[in-house]
Amino acid sequence: MTAAIGVLCERKRVEEKQVIQVLADAGVPAVPVPPAALPLPVVPFAPAPQVAAAFGATMPVVVDRCQDRAVASAVLPLWQGTGAVVIGAGIAATGNRLAVASALSAAGVPRPATLLVASEEAGLQALETLGYPATLLPLTVGAAPVPLLDRDAAEAVLEHRQTLGGTCEVVGLLQAGTTIGAEHALVIVVGGSAVASRHMGNETTFGPQAVALAEAAAKAIGADVAGIELVRTTAGLVVWDVQPVPDFRDTVPLGDRTAGQAIADLAAMRLIERTAIGASQPNGAHLGSTMRREVTDGVALAL
Amino acid sequence: MSTSTNVTCPECGGEFEAGAVEVGEIIVCPECSVELEVLGTNPINVGLAPEEGEDWGE
Numbered sequence: 001m002t003a004a005i006g007v008l009c010e011r012k013r014v015e016e017k018q019v020i021q022v023l024a025d026a027g028v029p030a031v032p033v034p035p036a037a038l039p040l041p042v043v044p045f046a047p048a049p050q051v052a053a054a055f056g057a058t059m060p061v062v063v064d065r066c067q068d069r070a071v072a073s074a075v076l077p078l079w080q081g082t083g084a085v086v087i088g089a090g091i092a093a094t095g096n097r098l099a100v101a102s103a104l105s106a107a108g109v110p111r112p113a114t115l116l117v118a119s120e121e122a123g124l125q126a127l128e129t130l131g132y133p134a135t136l137l138p139l140t141v142g143a144a145p146v147p148l149l150d151r152d153a154a155e156a157v158l159e160h161r162q163t164l165g166g167t168c169e170v171v172g173l174l175q176a177g178t179t180i181g182a183e184h185a186l187v188i189v190v191g192g193s194a195v196a197s198r199h200m201g202n203e204t205t206f207g208p209q210a211v212a213l214a215e216a217a218a219k220a221i222g223a224d225v226a227g228i229e230l231v232r233t234t235a236g237l238v239v240w241d242v243q244p245v246p247d248f249r250d251t252v253p254l255g256d257r258t259a260g261q262a263i264a265d266l267a268a269m270r271l272i273e274r275t276a277i278g279a280s281q282p283n284g285a286h287l288g289s290t291m292r293r294e295v296t297d298g299v300a301l302a303l
Numbered sequence: 304m305s306t307s308t309n310v311t312c313p314e315c316g317g318e319f320e321a322g323a324v325e326v327g328e329i330i331v332c333p334e335c336s337v338e339l340e341v342l343g344t345n346p347i348n349v350g351l352a353p354e355e356g357e358d359w360g361e
């Protein structure tokens with residue numbers, strides 16, 4: 001039975017294609033796995049034969065590229081339960097924005113002033129403290145943030161959400177400020193290192209401080225891969241939000257690898273570690289293209 | 304007059320022939336299966352079809 005890297009994704013978008021292509025070029029088998037296609041056993045954890053039957057390979061390593069985070073948070077723990085190494089965004093992969101914000105704050109990573117609100121009334125009260133503009137970030141990681149530019153807008157949004165959506169739609173984080181018109185960038189961190197970035201708003205002048213902040217944020221949430229959104233506020237550079245499965249097709253590499261290559265390298269390295277063949281590469285080491293070739297050749301031979 | 308109806312999928316980057324389509328029509332990318340909305344026909348222009356579901360003020 002062959003071993004392959006499973007790429008959990010509903011469909012092969014540009015990002016997933018890149019990762020799979022880099023692995024294929026290096027001779028490492030990688031298979032797209034629709035995260036919601038298979039029923040997974042809750043206990044005992046033994047889906048390996050099921051997965052192998054469905055996809056023609058066992059998957060000791062899976063890369064989380066699920067766009068549907070509700071599905072991801074349900075299935076990722078089960079994949080981990082199978083013994084698979086899941087390459088994902090740590091707390092941001094299965095936790096909510098409150099868990100992410102709490103972990104960042106606990107690690108001393110600077111964030112905007114934030115209050116958790118669970119009702120329209122609490123929201124309006126929080127905004128008296130935070131001031132305008134502010135932004136409502138729904139608890140579900142990845143759900144679109146809602147800028148609240150003034151009290152009229154805030155009342156309309158919060159009332160609409162509570163009336164039509166129910167309580168779950170008003171539970172969220174209210175953050176001081178907005179990304180509109182701000183210096184705003186997405187930094188892709190893979191295996192502990194910032195590998196690529198792109199501007200999300202006004203032209204950014206972020207330098208080494210931003211790289212260090214993004215890497216600290218990824219470490220704080222235990223992420224192998226994450227998109228860290230940085231914003232420059234009057235109080236300085238802050239981590240605004242975390243994207244568990246960032247789009248990276250438009251990012252610019254910070255070094256000699258694209259984000260897709262970096263993710264593929266990390267997945268290949270984990271596969272080697274997991275299959276205990278050629279496992280002499282240190283954990284978290286960065287595979288240059290030459291070393292990657294050697295390492296992945298090892299995997300290809302072993303498979 | 305013939306107009307090219309070659310489409311590049313914004314989701315997967317795949318290219319395919321859309322054939323005769325109208326603005327507002329929903330087509331499916333044969334490569335990644337995402338639903339695409341035809342936004343214009345001359346030249347042909349597509350975007351991701353809007354997700355079904357409530358808009359909570361985003």
Ligand SMILES: [Zn+2]
Pocket residue numbers: 312313314315316317332333334335336337
């Ligand atoms: Zn497509």
